[in-house]
Amino acid sequence: MAAVLEPTNATLPTVDARIYPRNGLDILSRAEVARLRDASSGGMHELLRRCALAVLTSGSTTDDPRAARELYPDFDIQVQQQDRGVRIDLFKAPAMAFVEGDLIQGVAELLAAVVRDLAYTAIELDSGGRDLHTSEGITDAVFGLLRNARVLQPGDPNLVVCWGGHSINRDEYLYTKQVGYELGLRGIDICTGCGPGAMKGPMKGATIAHAKQRRRRMRYIGITEPGIIAAESPNPIVNHLVIMPDIEKRLEAFVRMGHGIIVFPGGVGTAEEILYLLGILLQEENAGLPFPLILTGPVASAPYFEQIDRFLRLTLGEAATSRYEIIVGDPAEVGKRMSRGLKKVREHRIAHRDSFFFNWSIDIPLDFQRPFVPTHEAMSALDLHNGRAPHALAADLRRAFSGIVAGNVKEDGIRRVEQHGPFEIHGDPAIMESLDALLRAFVQQHRMKIAGEYRPCYRVVTA
Incomplete structure (x- = not known):
């Protein structure tokens, strides 16, 4: 990629640039x-x-998705189709x-991934190119x-998904690096939600181990979605970024691609x-399916x-x-x-003739897809x-946490709470008390990276 910089006058330093992406984004259709x-x-x-803008401002210290746009209100991007390929202005x-004078190479690759995935979504999904009314259609x-996105690669199962909070303390972050190091020594690649904290640490630890083992084709995959990316900009180690159209497809992508999952301390999104x-x-259909899950x-x-627990x-x-x-x-035991x-x-x-690169065998009900x-009514x-x-209870609990994530960090959810007040969540007293205690603990432990005083976006109602 190449960039031509034109300094502009603004409160924060800005530039104009012209980018010629490669590596999988050589052409787009006129419709795209x-x-x-x-x-x-x-x-x-x-x-x-x-x-x-989220990709270009990686390293943001706030959960508010509106913050970057307030800092760079005049930012714009235009995609041009030329005879010799794609140009991004x-x-x-x-x-x-x-x-x-040049756009950082890793940032340029992630920017191209943004254009690639949104173009694909616009034509293949939003324009009716896929059947999204059946479980099979959604999985397809x-x-x-x-x-x-070219992230499905044949080869022995070695991709571990790491979940955890983007707002964790120093000791927890160092621990995630140690676990990532142990995974890397064993030839394991890392997939996370692509943000900071527990999503960055395992990748950072794995890079050192991969270097020691002289691995040259490492995968640090970050899977996000439009409502999350502004609050959790991709960390600089991600070398494969995928933007799924919604949280449910993002979650399914983790489960279909990953061969095992490690969960570090986190907040509402991790609980979801x-x-x-x-x-x-x-x-019942997944009772005999091996799927290592370590907290x-x-x-x-x-x-x-x-x-x-x-x-x-x-x-x-x-x-x-x-x-x-x-x-x-015990990071070493986690690796073992x-x-x-x-x-x-x-x-x-091998026994069930399922592919290594995509878990077709696991049954994901339509209710989860x-x-x-998260409206107030829903x-x-x-x-x-x-x-x-x-x-069935897990499905609705997952939705409850998803709504709270939206009310905390997603622009649409924040706007709904500002306009109509906190979400109301109804349930049995024991479940509601436990849920409320868990959420309050997240706040007290600073597991939600919120600017200013935290105001709950929910209210529990026992019934």
Whole structure:
């Protein structure tokens, strides 16, 4: 890629640049370019601008998705189709993304990924190119997005998904690096939500181990979605960025691509991810499916995992505990256990003739795939009562946490809460008390990187 810088006058340093992307974004159709340039309510331009600005301002210290746009209100991006390929024009872009007159190479690659994925979504999904009304159709759409992003690669199962908070303390961050180092020594690649904190640490640790093992083709995959990327800009180690169209397809991508999952301390989003995965694994159809799931952190984080464990036992029952193990303060043991788990995954995939690069065998019900829009009415209608099947309760609990994530960090959710007040969440007293205690603990432990005083975007109602 090449850039031509034109300094501009602004409160913060900005530049104009012209980018010629390569590596998978050599051409776009006229229809794709038209959708990306369409600034109407049904167009993709505002979404493109928002995601591009998130990539260009990687390292933001706030969860508010509006902060970057307030700092760079005149930023714009235009995609042009030329006879010799694609050109991306940046206007008043953050100068922090450039060095010595050139756009940083890693930033340029992530910017091209933004254009690639939004163009694909606009034509293949938004324009009716895929059947999104059936479970099979949604899974096929997830596969198509990942294949188009060129992150599906044949080879032995070695991709571990790491979940955890973007707002963690120093000791927890160092621990995630140590775990990543142990994984890297064992030839394991890393996939995360692409942001900072527990999403960056494992990748950073793995880079050192991969270098020691002289691995030359490492994968540090970051999977995000438009509502999250502004609050969790990609960290600089990500070398494969994928933007899924919504949180449900993002979660399915993690489960379909990953061969095992490690969960570090986190906040509301991490709880949502745990509930999503356990809800799926508790399905009868997935009872015999090996899927290593480890919850881990430093010794000081033991109370956090005890609280999570109590919440899961209360809501989903003892059966849920058989699908995960908790390891505290032992990164090497985490690496050993995960390595052994990946071998079982490999054996199972071979025995059932399932691919190594995409988990077709795992059953994900349509209830877990339909996008959930956290309106006040939808949040109030969630059924958080005892007596339901564990996987069904997990689905609604996941939606509850998804709504709280939206109210905290997603622009649409923040706006709804500002206009109509906190979401109301109804359920059995025991579940509501445990849920409220868990959420309050997240705030007290500073697991939500909110600017200023935190005001809950929810209110629990016992019934």
